[in-house]
Amino acid sequence: MTHNILCVRHLSKHYTTGGARLGGKKPSNVLKALDDVSFNMVRGETLGVVGESGSGKTTCARAILRAIDPTSGQVFFHNNNRVVDLASLSSGQLKPLRKEMQMIFQDPFASLNPRMTVGDIIAEPLVIHRIGTRKEREDRVVQILERVGLKAEHRSRYPHAFSGGQRQRIGIARALILRPAFVVADEAVSALDVCVRARILDLLKELKAEFGLSIMFVSHDLSVIRHICDRVLVMYRGRIMEMGDVEEVFNNPQHPYTKVLLSAIPEPDPDRKMNPLTTDSLTPDQLEPLPTVARLANDDPITLPKI
Amino acid sequence: MKPMTDHVLEVRDLCVEFTTLHGITRAVRGVSFDLPRGKTLALVGESGSGKSVTSYSILRLIQKPGEIVGGQILFHPKDGPVVDIAQLSPKSDELYRIRGGKISMIFQEPMTALSPVHTIEDQITEAILLHRNVTKKQAIDLAAEMLEKVGITQVQQRLKQYPFEFSGGMRQRVVIAMALVCQPEILIADEPTTALDVTVQAQILSLIRHLREQMNTSVLFITHDLGVVAQIADEVAVMRYGVIVERTSARQLFTMPLHPYTRELLRAASLGRERDFPPVQQLVGLPDGWQFDEPAGNGVCQMFEVEPGRHLLMWKGDNA
Numbered sequence: 189m190t191h192n193i194l195c196v197r198h199l200s201k202h203y204t205t206g207g208a209r210l211g212g213k214k215p216s217n218v219l220k221a222l223d224d225v226s227f228n229m230v231r232g233e234t235l236g237v238v239g240e241s242g243s244g245k246t247t248c249a250r251a252i253l254r255a256i257d258p259t260s261g262q263v264f265f266h267n268n269n270r271v272v273d274l275a276s277l278s279s280g281q282l283k284p285l286r287k288e289m290q291m292i293f294q295d296p297f298a299s300l301n302p303r304m305t306v307g308d309i310i311a312e313p314l315v316i317h318r319i320g321t322r323k324e325r326e327d328r329v330v331q332i333l334e335r336v337g338l339k340a341e342h343r344s345r346y347p348h349a350f351s352g353g354q355r356q357r358i359g360i361a362r363a364l365i366l367r368p369a370f371v372v373a374d375e376a377v378s379a380l381d382v383c384v385r386a387r388i389l390d391l392l393k394e395l396k397a398e399f400g401l402s403i404m405f406v407s408h409d410l411s412v413i414r415h416i417c418d419r420v421l422v423m424y425r426g427r428i429m430e431m432g433d434v435e436e437v438f439n440n441p442q443h444p445y446t447k448v449l450l451s452a453i454p455e456p457d458p459d460r461k462m463n464p465l466t467t468d469s470l471t472p473d474q475l476e477p478l479p480t481v482a483r484l485a486n487d488d489p490i491t492l493p494k495i
Numbered sequence: 496m497k498p499m500t501d502h503v504l505e506v507r508d509l510c511v512e513f514t515t516l517h518g519i520t521r522a523v524r525g526v527s528f529d530l531p532r533g534k535t536l537a538l539v540g541e542s543g544s545g546k547s548v549t550s551y552s553i554l555r556l557i558q559k560p561g562e563i564v565g566g567q568i569l570f571h572p573k574d575g576p577v578v579d580i581a582q583l584s585p586k587s588d589e590l591y592r593i594r595g596g597k598i599s600m601i602f603q604e605p606m607t608a609l610s611p612v613h614t615i616e617d618q619i620t621e622a623i624l625l626h627r628n629v630t631k632k633q634a635i636d637l638a639a640e641m642l643e644k645v646g647i648t649q650v651q652q653r654l655k656q657y658p659f660e661f662s663g664g665m666r667q668r669v670v671i672a673m674a675l676v677c678q679p680e681i682l683i684a685d686e687p688t689t690a691l692d693v694t695v696q697a698q699i700l701s702l703i704r705h706l707r708e709q710m711n712t713s714v715l716f717i718t719h720d721l722g723v724v725a726q727i728a729d730e731v732a733v734m735r736y737g738v739i740v741e742r743t744s745a746r747q748l749f750t751m752p753l754h755p756y757t758r759e760l761l762r763a764a765s766l767g768r769e770r771d772f773p774p775v776q777q778l779v780g781l782p783d784g785w786q787f788d789e790p791a792g793n794g795v796c797q798m799f800e801v802e803p804g805r806h807l808l809m810w811k812g813d814n815a
Contacts, residue, residue: 240692241663352542381541381719386763408692411722415766452697454722456764458745462726464697
């Protein structure tokens with residue numbers, strides 16, 4: 189028996205850059221966007237993934253969902269007493285599983301089709317998975333709309349009629365209408381104003397408890413991570429440097445890079461001027477993952493039989 | 496009589512309107528503030544509060560259908576008479592001398608602020624040649640010197656490069672170098688670190704702080720991030736719906752905010768760490784018949800100095 193919903197092992201995504209073009213002889217380089225990442229995600233937790241731009245946090249989330257195909261590695265997804273390796277499935281085999289994994293996007297302006305009504309946008313996942321009759325779908329749309337703090341009559345309007353915060357609520361409704369077990373929120377509140385951000389985060393917290401969600405919360409914003417997450421992965425250059433309980437990592441960071449990252453948070457207190465450290469002073473040895481992180485890669489992911 | 500404090504910029508009752516198909520949007524509705532010489536004033540607010548429109552107005556960068564419809568923008572240069580920037584003709588030589596020369600600006604997005612088809616050298620020397628009476632050779636030397644000041648290494652090589660060869664943080668350093676190379680008296684920084692990673696943001700903030708002291712520039716810093724405000728500002732003005740609701744020193748604002756909106760912002764910014772503040776009435780005497788909330792329909796508003804150096808916006812309905 190395991191209580192992990194996700195066991196990621198040796199997940200990598202490499203891109204080839206440069207290389208010979210038009211008969212040139214330039215050698216190509218391999219960019220390791222995601223470099224041998226292993227971690228477990230506990231069912232029902234909110235797992236934060238934090239790092240600077242280019243650290244691989246979004247690549248990691250997308251590789252797990254198979255929005256991009258990983259170069260190598262396994263993603264064991266545990267659901268309904270079955271364990272599947274998402275990384276090895278074909279797209280046809282993946283489709284029924286997609287009901288269980290959904291995504292909330294960063295930009296509420298780009299992620300909603302401007303030519304669809306809000307009702308159609310939210311019902312689209314049900315249509316794709318052929319769930320319910322037209323009437324049943326409509327009922328579910330109304331139900332979820334009200335749950336995320338919008339009104340039933342909003343479903344006939346178009347996205348342009350909504351503010352950023354409201355659009356993000358629509359995005360959340362669309363992600364949750366299939367009642368998924370696992371949700372990736374990729375910078376879901378980064379585009380919002382502070383007051384709206386606080387409200388959306390509260391909504392996510394409530395919905396997580398109500399729907400029993402496991403949320404992977406990708407963000408560059410350390411204060412948001414601290415507020416909403418149970419555990420956190422700190423990423424740097426495609427690798428996990430440190431992972432652990434959020435309060436532990438924030439109060440007592442073990443990895444030098446985590447210390448650099450935390451020292452850069454501007455505290456809303458004029459008497460606590462920050463004294464930022466930089467990565468320049470760190471040697472390559474210091475930018476290796478912590479031993480605990482490295483060890484986890486060899487742990488047996490899941491004891492349940494695979495299908 | 497109070498001694499006159501030295502303000503490099505005084506904005507009085509600034510009003511900016513945008514005429515659209517759906518009517519007139521009053522983006523800035525009577526904003527007044529002073530920027531003390533050599534200090535940093537932060538304009539804080541959510542999107543749509545009018546903070547950027549206010550800062551653009553100071554350089555007269557508001558374009559049609561936007562228009563400055565009232566108020567004064569009094570610039571007090573170190574040498575020379577007071578200028579009301581709001582009254583200058585849009586194409587006057589005087590405005591061109593001020594914009595980029597005496598008052599310069601850094602923008603949020605360092606990629607769009609730089610031309611992709613010109614080298615860094617061309618772009619920085621352009622600003623120098625426009626505003627200072629120097630030869631091309633001297634301008635290049637000045638540019639190199641300024642790049643070193645903003646922490647860019649291998650300057651001679653970097654000068655010949657194009658913006659795409661720089662990282663986001665390095666580009667913002669170039670933009671800062673461009674803005675400061677003419678030694679402006681005022682630097683307007685419009686969300687200069689919003690597009691950057693926290694670690695890079697920390698470096699850019701300490702760079703701006705350091706250069707401000709070194710060059711004795713006054714800074715008007717526009718941001719929505721209260722953490723950044725606490726790190727960089729001496730004075731803070733909180734904007735909402737086109738008006739400033741509270742204006743005070745940074746220390747006062749963070750230890751004891753008075754306006755309900757400022758309190759809401761601070762609570763939202765300090766996620767998870769609940770903050771409670773005592774009721775305002777116990778702290779300062781408020782004038783009778785005035786309220787914090789804007790009344791429905793017509794109302795008048797006024798800034799009250801409730802404590803030395805602390806101003807609060809109060810409203811009064813027509814029927815009151």
